[in-house]
Amino acid sequence: MDRSLCLQSFRLSRFNPRLTVWRPSSPSPRLLHLAPPFLLDDYVPRYHLISSVDAARKRSDAYAHLRNCNLCPRLCGVNRFEKTGVCLIGADVKVNVIAPHFGEEPCIQGHNGSGSVFFSGCNLRCVFCQNHDIAHERKGFDLTPEQLAEWYLKLQEVGKVHNINLITPEHVVPQVALSILHARELGLKLPIIYNTSSFDSPESLGLLNGLIDIYLPDFKVWKNATSRRLLKADNYAKAAMESIKVMHSQVGDLCFTADGLAKKGILVRHLVMPGKDDEGREIVRWLAKNVSKDLFMHVMEQYHPDAHVGKPKRTTKTHLQVEEPGGNPAPGEVKEKIRYDDINRPVSQAEMSSVKYAAQQAGLWRFNEVAEHGGFNI
Numbered sequence: 001m002d003r004s005l006c007l008q009s010f011r012l013s014r015f016n017p018r019l020t021v022w023r024p025s026s027p028s029p030r031l032l033h034l035a036p037p038f039l040l041d042d043y044v045p046r047y048h049l050i051s052s053v054d055a056a057r058k059r060s061d062a063y064a065h066l067r068n069c070n071l072c073p074r075l076c077g078v079n080r081f082e083k084t085g086v087c088l089i090g091a092d093v094k095v096n097v098i099a100p101h102f103g104e105e106p107c108i109q110g111h112n113g114s115g116s117v118f119f120s121g122c123n124l125r126c127v128f129c130q131n132h133d134i135a136h137e138r139k140g141f142d143l144t145p146e147q148l149a150e151w152y153l154k155l156q157e158v159g160k161v162h163n164i165n166l167i168t169p170e171h172v173v174p175q176v177a178l179s180i181l182h183a184r185e186l187g188l189k190l191p192i193i194y195n196t197s198s199f200d201s202p203e204s205l206g207l208l209n210g211l212i213d214i215y216l217p218d219f220k221v222w223k224n225a226t227s228r229r230l231l232k233a234d235n236y237a238k239a240a241m242e243s244i245k246v247m248h249s250q251v252g253d254l255c256f257t258a259d260g261l262a263k264k265g266i267l268v269r270h271l272v273m274p275g276k277d278d279e280g281r282e283i284v285r286w287l288a289k290n291v292s293k294d295l296f297m298h299v300m301e302q303y304h305p306d307a308h309v310g311k312p313k314r315t316t317k318t319h320l321q322v323e324e325p326g327g328n329p330a331p332g333e334v335k336e337k338i339r340y341d342d343i344n345r346p347v348s349q350a351e352m353s354s355v356k357y358a359a360q361q362a363g364l365w366r367f368n369e370v371a372e373h374g375g376f377n378i
């Protein structure tokens, strides 16, 4: 295809991603499925574009947040130089692992890996946490923002990674902001990813505006009863909705360079939960209607029982007898009761399919999977 037709097709496809064109040699129209213009020629990280005045203001705001913490919907209001709130992390960050990581989406990990920083601690208490040993057990080493920035440089220079991926950073946003501002002085050139549960506050996202290139938010559950029971947080969905809207307003839909690597925008993940596919369907419908139909979406199926799920129930007796319908113990049969039994299994194929189908029906079309049309989903 000549270049002028190609460019014209990209412009037209902004309005119709499944563009139909006639080719002179074709007997019938052919669906080209060209992507809207989500391709970038080149990319300069956003933190290189903010002025020195704005950078100084962000530094001062970061310290103010730490002195009266309102960085997540818990709103503890503690001075983190003196004590800790629900997240149990003070003014320095605690980091569990820093390394190139190959467990992310292909457009994030590329060939060299994503430069991942796994922060210890979390502002949620998900009973099924898939990173339980890191998020809940506070293992790791303490770093100042300046030391953290030096690690970003090591990932860039030694690891040759494609980006810096901040994993579970909601409770250390001021330290992260300070580290990015320091790293830009040291010569960091990589896009920054904010990999979040979406239990963020407008204040922390305001502090991050101009510093983050890619937002990678989870949208976990829809019902408040579920968030209270499984995340130990009230109004999770409300916080996630507000946060994802703010993130999208800052960076827009996901954009790539021609090498297939994501450089800027938002990629939303939803981990389908056993028996909660109805909540998954609500979530994808809400995203399509209220954020963008061009949203890049990863409907994830790797849920496995972890953390507190499937553990024996706390009881003074070591074993509880299973009772027959009439109320009598089944003769000779003894079985332990377990915690969160309803989610103590993998998700079924039917549950996965129903969420994906609802997403497509709602108008979403950019998924983290092989495209049905055989082309790229970029």
Ligand code: SF4
Pocket (backbone or CB within 6 Å): 069, 070, 071, 072, 073, 074, 075, 076, 077, 078, 084, 085, 086, 087, 088, 089, 123, 170, 171, 172
């Ligand atoms: S970040 Fe930590 S201290 Fe701050 S409001 Fe959230 S849980 Fe509380």
